[in-house]
Amino acid sequence: MIELYILLALMAVGAIIALETHDLISAVISLGVCGFSLVLIFLLLHAPDLAIVQIVVETLSLVILIAAILKTTREDTEERLSLVKTGLWVGGLFFVAIFMYFTYQVLQNMAEFGAPNLRMAVSYLEMGLKKTGAANLVGAVILDFRGYDTLGEATVLFTSVMGVLAVLRKIGRKKEGQNE
Amino acid sequence: MNERGMSLIVKTIARVLVGMIVLYGIYIVAHGHLTPGGGFAGGVIIAGGFILLYLAYGASEKESEFKKWQASLSESLGIFGFWLVAMLGLFIGGYFFLNVFAKGQSYRLFSGGIIPVCNAAIGAEVAGALVGIFIAFAALKLLGEK
Amino acid sequence: MIYYFIAILIFVIGLYGLLVKRNLFKIIIALIIMEYANFLLFALIGFRKEGTAPIQPIVGGKVFVDPLPQALVLTAIVIGLGTTALIVALAVRIYEKYGTLDIRKIKKLKG
Numbered sequence: 457m458i459e460l461y462i463l464l465a466l467m468a469v470g471a472i473i474a475l476e477t478h479d480l481i482s483a484v485i486s487l488g489v490c491g492f493s494l495v496l497i498f499l500l501l502h503a504p505d506l507a508i509v510q511i512v513v514e515t516l517s518l519v520i521l522i523a524a525i526l527k528t529t530r531e532d533t534e535e536r537l538s539l540v541k542t543g544l545w546v547g548g549l550f551f552v553a554i555f556m557y558f559t560y561q562v563l564q565n566m567a568e569f570g571a572p573n574l575r576m577a578v579s580y581l582e583m584g585l586k587k588t589g590a591a592n593l594v595g596a597v598i599l600d601f602r603g604y605d606t607l608g609e610a611t612v613l614f615t616s617v618m619g620v621l622a623v624l625r626k627i628g629r630k631k632e633g634q635n636e
Numbered sequence: 637m638n639e640r641g642m643s644l645i646v647k648t649i650a651r652v653l654v655g656m657i658v659l660y661g662i663y664i665v666a667h668g669h670l671t672p673g674g675g676f677a678g679g680v681i682i683a684g685g686f687i688l689l690y691l692a693y694g695a696s697e698k699e700s701e702f703k704k705w706q707a708s709l710s711e712s713l714g715i716f717g718f719w720l721v722a723m724l725g726l727f728i729g730g731y732f733f734l735n736v737f738a739k740g741q742s743y744r745l746f747s748g749g750i751i752p753v754c755n756a757a758i759g760a761e762v763a764g765a766l767v768g769i770f771i772a773f774a775a776l777k778l779l780g781e782k
Numbered sequence: 783m784i785y786y787f788i789a790i791l792i793f794v795i796g797l798y799g800l801l802v803k804r805n806l807f808k809i810i811i812a813l814i815i816m817e818y819a820n821f822l823l824f825a826l827i828g829f830r831k832e833g834t835a836p837i838q839p840i841v842g843g844k845v846f847v848d849p850l851p852q853a854l855v856l857t858a859i860v861i862g863l864g865t866t867a868l869i870v871a872l873a874v875r876i877y878e879k880y881g882t883l884d885i886r887k888i889k890k891l892k893g
Contacts, residue, residue: 464788467822471792471815475799480807487811494818501825502835502847504672506855508664510821512680513863516766517814519687523773524870525807528877544802552794559790569785570831577848585838589739590669590748593836593846597853598674599754603733606754607722609857610715610761616864617711617765623871624772672837676860743840762860769867778878 460500466493480530484521488514505594641694650692657685665759669748675755679762686763687770707768714761721753785826793819806873806883810866817862824851824858 470490474483491514498507567573574581580597590596598606641647664671665678725734733750740747796819799812828848836849873883880888 460785464785467818468788468792468795471795471818474811474815475795475803475808480805483808483811487814490815490818494822497822498825501829502833503825503828503852503855504835505674505677506821506825506852506859508673508677509680509856509859512677512684513859516680516684516687517863517866520769520773520867520870521807521810524874527776527778527874529883548798548802552798555794556787556790559787563783563786566786566827569783569826570829572828572830572848574848577850580849581836581846585742588735588748588751589742590751591743591838592669592672592674593838593849594672594852594856595669595674595751595755596748597849598856599751600733600735600749602853603722603754605853605857606758607718609861610718610758612861613762613765613864614711614715616868617768619868620769620871621708621772623868623875624776626777672835674856676856765864772871776874778874 457500460497463493463497463500467497478531480525481522484518484525487521488518491518505592642692646692650688654685654689657688658682661685661759661763665755666745666752668755669751670743670745675758676762678755679759680766682759682763683766683770686767690770690774704768704771707764707771709764711761711764711768714757714759714764717757718754718761721750721757725750786823789819789823789826792822804884804886806876806885809885810869810873813869814862814866817858821855821858824855827851 467490470486470493474486474490477483477486491510495507495511495514498504498510580593580601584593584596585591588596588600590600661678661681661684663678664673664681665675668674668678722733725736726732728734728736735749735751737749737753739749746752793816796812796814796816799815800809803809803812828851830845830847833845833847834843836846836852876888877883882888
């Protein structure tokens with residue numbers, strides 16, 4: 457699957473550029489490239505539900521990030537001293553090597569790519585239409601077989617919106633210099 | 637002379653497009669049990685339509701204060717409706733989230749029992765949540781700003 | 783198997799950004815990259831080579847991809863949006879109070 461390799465490489469390059477560039481708007485645009493290549497990967501892996509949700513959520517989170525950057529500042533902060541930076545790079549590469557070694561050991565026990573063991577999903581796939589009456593099996597799973605997870609997700613979204621509306625409030629804030 | 641917001645072309649096109657975007661979002665929410673989509677994707681698309689209208693006309697203080705309570709109301713009603721449908725399963729059947737409505741014929745619009753009602757509630761909740769977040773960001777005035 | 787490696791490599795790139803960078807918005811971008819790597823890993827696990835999208839057609843079609851990781855990722859994408867909005871709101875308020883986004887200068891904790 458050569459196109460999957462190309463899209464994965466595009467995603468990795470977009471992630472690296474998003475972290476290393478000096479201008480913050482360029483970083484957000486590079487994050488957008490990373491997200492949109494994830495949408496194409498979802499379409500290649502036969503997951504249209506995920507592709508629809510990821511593309512609209514990605515667009516909205518880019519809008520929120522750019523709105524916040526335009527209200528604050530646009531430049532990055534300065535660099536470190538060079539001796540400390542070299543030591544950090546060496547330590548970082550050592551850590552990445554150990555991490556990848558343990559990842560290789562873990563991936564030996566997983567199933568091959570393209571042949572998962574569908575222990576739970578066999579019954580969902582066979583009896584999904586009969587038991588719930590819905591043709592979209594992902595929708596049937598998130599709303600009928602696993603409804604608790606959706607209730608928890610709706611609660612988390614509600615709580616985060618309450619937090620945003622409380623942090624960005626205009627009334628009830630004290631001015632500078634008033635006593636407590 | 638209106639110097640807030642974007643130019644006249646953008647305002648006209650936004651006014652024409654917002655109806656189609658909201659209709660498309662409602663279509664994706666309503667057919668969530670037949671085609672890919674569902675409550676979350678449709679709710680975010682509906683929020684996108686309203687955000688387009690705000691961005692084209694410029695969000696000011698008065699309009700955002702007027703519309704913030706509407707977004708909060710839609711969001712609260714959405715999640716309350718979702719919980720109510722789940723409790724109906726507890727009262728009628730005996731389990732939380734039991735599928736108690738009639739299942740109907742397959743592949744029709746009113747099939748699937750509890751699933752289209754849940755999709756509609758989640759769509760209202762997500763749309764209200766995202767419009768509320770955007771209004772809070774757009775009407776923000778930091779301390780040192782004009 | 784190489785696909786899983788690349789997904790975890792993107793996660794490690796995000797982890798590097800979280801630990802090394804000093805600007806607050808770069809830390810937020812690193813958190814978002816780590817979330818994208820997670821979605822990618824879950825979608826790769828549930829793939830089946832000769833399967834199609836998990837929508838039951840009227841006739842035919844018996845081999846589908848696994849719908850369970852897709853349901854988990856669907857929940858996770860929306861939760862990621864919620865946490866991104868909250869942490870960006872906090873970053874804007876921190877800039878208003880301290881005047882800078884450098885995490886080595888934000889040190890005045892009270893209480």
